[in-house]
Amino acid sequence: MEKGRTHHTTLARISRLAVGLLLLWSAFTKAGDLETFINLLLQYGFPAVVWVAPVITVVEAAAGICLLLNIYPKQVSLFSAGMIAVFSLVFLYGYLFRNVTDCGCFGNTALLKLPPWATFVRNTVLLLLLFVSWRFPGNATPAARKKYIVALGMLLLASFFAGYTFSHKQRPGKVHPLYQRAVKETALPQLMHASPDSTYVVVIFSYRCDGCWNYFDNVKRYNDPAIADRLVVLSVGKDSTGIFHDYFLPGFEIREVDEKTVAQLTQVAPTLLYIAGDTVRHVVQGAIPTRYLFEKNYLEIH
Numbered sequence: 296m297e298k299g300r301t302h303h304t305t306l307a308r309i310s311r312l313a314v315g316l317l318l319l320w321s322a323f324t325k326a327g328d329l330e331t332f333i334n335l336l337l338q339y340g341f342p343a344v345v346w347v348a349p350v351i352t353v354v355e356a357a358a359g360i361c362l363l364l365n366i367y368p369k370q371v372s373l374f375s376a377g378m379i380a381v382f383s384l385v386f387l388y389g390y391l392f393r394n395v396t397d398c399g400c401f402g403n404t405a406l407l408k409l410p411p412w413a414t415f416v417r418n419t420v421l422l423l424l425l426f427v428s429w430r431f432p433g434n435a436t437p438a439a440r441k442k443y444i445v446a447l448g449m450l451l452l453a454s455f456f457a458g459y460t461f462s463h464k465q466r467p468g469k470v471h472p473l474y475q476r477a478v479k480e481t482a483l484p485q486l487m488h489a490s491p492d493s494t495y496v497v498v499i500f501s502y503r504c505d506g507c508w509n510y511f512d513n514v515k516r517y518n519d520p521a522i523a524d525r526l527v528v529l530s531v532g533k534d535s536t537g538i539f540h541d542y543f544l545p546g547f548e549i550r551e552v553d554e555k556t557v558a559q560l561t562q563v564a565p566t567l568l569y570i571a572g573d574t575v576r577h578v579v580q581g582a583i584p585t586r587y588l589f590e591k592n593y594l595e596i597h
Contacts, residue, residue, distance in 0.1 A: 307431035308365075310424035314375060315362030317421070321400055322356035333581070339389045354378070362428070372429040376422055383418045386411075393503055471578040473560065478573050482559035486529055486552050491573040493524040498583065499557055500565040501531040502539055507565045510583035511543050514565075517586060518547050522594075523569070531557055531564065569593065 325332040325348075333348045358378065361371040382398070389395030390411050398414050409417060473481055478489045489495060496517045500507035518526045528549045534540055540549075560566070561580060567589075569577040577593045584592070 303427075303431040307368075307428045310428045311362040311365065311368060311372070314372075314421055314424050314428070315359045318355045318359030318362065318375065320359075322352045322359060326352040326356075339385060339393055339395060369429055369432040372425045372432070376425040376429065379418055379421050379425070383415065386414065395503070471580070473568065473575045473578050476575050478570060478575065481575065482556050483568075483570075483575075485556055486550070487527050489570060489573060495525050495527055495568075495570040496523040497527045497529065497568040497570060498565060499529045499531070499561055499568075502534050503532055504564045506582075508539070510565055511545075513583045513585050515543070515545060517589075519586075522586060522590065529557065 329348055329352070332352075336348060355378075358371055358375045361367060362375065382400070386395070386398040389398075396411055398411075400414070478484065483489065483497070487495075487497070498514050498517070500511070500514075514526075514528065517523065526547060528545070528547065529552045530549050531552065531554050533551055534549075560568075561578075563580040565581070565583050567577075567579040567583055568575055569579075569589075579589070579593070
């Protein structure tokens, strides 16, 4: 009897370690690039996630820390299971009704991106592990002062990353892999023809991204030779109902492109590229600024 109890306790401890590490990894990958995480969540059609996203990362970090340090294992296991169940239901809704295929669980970490069926399998496994942890919590280790210090420090670090990336949008053009890259060294030649002596504004968006709809009136203002010789708009997916075109009346071609090819350029919708001299001079992700602000902040015209 005692042997079986020890076996269950060991299994529960391994379960808590596995789920705790995964939650902590999930929290920090999202906090490190919160803008990407927000854009993934906007595809679900819930604008309020802009404010909820930082909270999600901190809550995940806190749950992961508690599981790793065996603090309130029974309560935290139950809470974590409920959180994963809610996330799974939201992803199911997005997959069935919004054509969302990336749950956004690990931000922009390509290594951890899974097809929808594998995401549901993974979450089911996590729920089973948390059930074992809840069923056999063992004796919670007293949270000594040093454990509280470690937990608080990691929580504050997660909060810092979440707050910094949320409130201080970097100018992505200076850090993005495409910045100052020659066009021929990118996937752009597969999607458009660029002349070395011309300037281009390239906008990449998705019809199923609500944020992209919000910015499209700004996109239309770039269709002017005063800012670029040509505006190129690339869309992932199709406007199958025609509602988008009927509402915005773009007046220029929107080219439908392959998602895998676009993924070589960006993981964020919308994305704006400014090309001059056959080189990507600026990259703006997550938002399409008004033409005035783009000229002022990037081209320094005003």
